[in-house]
Amino acid sequence: MSTSAIGSTAPTVNTGNATDVSGLTSGSINLSLAESVTSKVQPYIDHATAIQTEINTNQTQIAAYQSMQSLLQSLQSSVANLTNEPLTGTSAFNNRVANLSSNSAIAASTILSASVAAGTTAGSHTLIVNQLATAESDTSATLPLASSGLIGDLVGYPGDGSITIAEADAENPVQVAINAAMTLADVADAINATSATNLVSASVVNVDASHQVLVLSGSNPDQQLNFTDSASQGILQTLGVVSSNLTGSMANPTVGAGSFTINAGGAQASVTLTAGESLATVASDINTAAMGTQIAASVNANNQLVITAASGDPLSFSGISGTALSSLGLANSGAAAQVTAPQAAVMTVDGVSGVTRTSNSVSDVLSGVTLTLTQAAPTTQVTVQIAPDTAGATTAVTNFVAAYNNWEGFVAQNEAVSSSGGAAAGAVLFGDATLRQASLDVDSALTQNINGTALGALGISLSSANQLTVNSTTLSQVLATDFTTAANFFQSSVTASSPDLQPSTTDFSSFAGSFTLGVSMSGSNISALTLNGSAAPASDFTFSGTSISGAAGSPYAGLYFTYTGSGTGASPITVTSTQGMANQIYTKATNYADPTVGSIQGLIASDQNQNSSLTANYNTWVTEANNYTNFLLQQYSSLTAQIQNNGQTLNTLNALFTAQYGNG
Secondary structure, eight states: OOOTTSOSSOOOOOOTTOOOGGGGOOTTOOOOHHHHHHHHHHHHHHHHHHHHHHHHHHHHHHHHHHHHHHHHHHHHHHHHTTSSSOSSSOOTTTOEEEEEEESSSSOHHHHEEEEEOTTOOOEEEEEEEEEOOBOOEEEOOOBOOOTTOBGGGSTTOOOSEEEEEEETTOSSOOOEEEOTTOBHHHHHHHHHTTHHHHOEEEEEEEEETTEEEEEEEESSTTOOEEEEEGGGOOHHHHTTSBOSEEEOSOSSOOOOOEEEEEEETTEEEEEEEOTTOOHHHHHHHHHHHTTTSSEEEEEOTTSOEEEEETTOOOEEEEEEEESHHHHTTOOSSOBSEEEEOOBOEEEEETTEEEEEESSSEEOSSSTTEEEEEOOOOTTOOEEEEEEEOHHHHHHHHHHHHHHHHHHHHHHHHHHOBOTTSSBOTTOTTTTOHHHHHHHHHHHHHHTOOBTTBOGGGGTEEEOTTSOEEEOHHHHHHHHHHOHHHHHHHHSOEEEESSTTEEEOOOTTOOOOEEEEEEEEEETTEEEEEEETTEEOOTTTEEEETTEEEEOTTSTTTTOEEEEOSOOSSOOOEEEEEEOOHHHHHHHHHHHHHOTTTOHHHHHHHHHHHHHHHHHHHHHHHHHHHHHHHHHHHHHHHHHHHHHHHHHHHHHHHHHHHHHHHOOO
């Protein structure tokens, strides 16, 4: 609703271009048309001017109310994250941080990072990251291909067909069609076209102008890649991705216990090894298990285990348990050249070893803590100290102080007195009852002793100009050594004398004091409540199932409870509620500054409605003034014409008289 059409300049009327009749009279009367019209219309103009002044006064007051509303909203916002729950942003006193340290020269921050959920229990934990979770990464052989070279030109290319390269967790792997007219880049593109299903991506590395390598990467940690060629055509072997000859990467390994199955085409050999076996014994065990197949094992001159498939089929492993296969330095997939083995993250947490996860982002080991593992460091212990976020709380408190000082500066400006004892210039809301009451309500919450603590104990004092100042040293010390005391000053608390009654949200409650609740149950649902020994009126509390709520409009509104007891013969439970300073100011500021139902919005709407009516009235008076002006101008124009006609008649008579009688 706007009254912007009403300006600060006084209204006027237009006298047009009518002839001024003042020169057509003589003697003692000298009449100016403009002056005559204006003097007759002036009462209309005066009425409009008075209305204009009232409208402009209201506009000034509306602007002042809007500033008051905005400052209280800023104050409300500044305490919102000092309350029990984050009404906006996050709850500063519930926020937690993780401080990391290590017992070695390796910085803890290079091993892991940690984020902590609000309200997580403070404490200390120790972690060792034994290994990171990794996805499998393999390479082909170095192929004698230029960037435009065709795979059909490779020695031994078996003919066109299809291949499948997929992670073990791929549900429905799809085949990739391969033909001799493809470049290695074309092969990579074809593999990538199936990556959403097969969970494998491919790229090409140009070694030099005439050599290339195909790189294959899995999507998920701890998932091996499986390889198949259609009709055993050997495309993958020609590319050097898989091999019928696998050599362990370790010489003279310490063999672990476990079992696995060797696959080559349709042939299989299931092997079980015991810890500490020699390589010769391992080879013998494999050959015994593979008897009748074309799978064979031997030990080479470098004391490494070699497994071959005489059929030429690619080798792979399945049914793996224990550490036997990994201790031999053999991958659990059929890749000929494995760059990174698929493996889970392995940690030791608070002394518990062997904690494994299939991701380096771990959120289910420490309650409320998400760990991001970035480096394996088996000999370094990282200490994770969960603590309150004192830096965040300091920032939140100082933001509140700034918002309060801005508010109080506005209050002081509008309560200022001039030297003559009246309102000072700029004190638009001088004597305004709403401003006065809002100031008293905010200051009342600010100056209370809450849970045995006053604002001064936190290093925050009130100056003679009603401005808050912060002793940063004192505030930091309190937050560092007695964080709970500071939190209990700003936050509300609701406690029950029995663990059977669990309080929850209190941010919108204004109740302070104690009362008793008695609960009766029917089966697993609440059937009746008593309040202070008498049946609880529905206007005070409502219940459903095991939930209890303070009724809207009652003193208990905003209080919520969950009952977990039996209710049979239970004694009434005493509930004590204390309103924190931040919760009180948030509630009071909301009552005044809410843009929909706040009392200030009501005052703004009232002034705007009045201005709407005044604007209509103003426009009526201006219209009347202009209409009357037009009427007078018409009347004076008619009079001018008559005078002019009479003048012409007089001139004619004078001429006739002169002609008849002469000038004498």
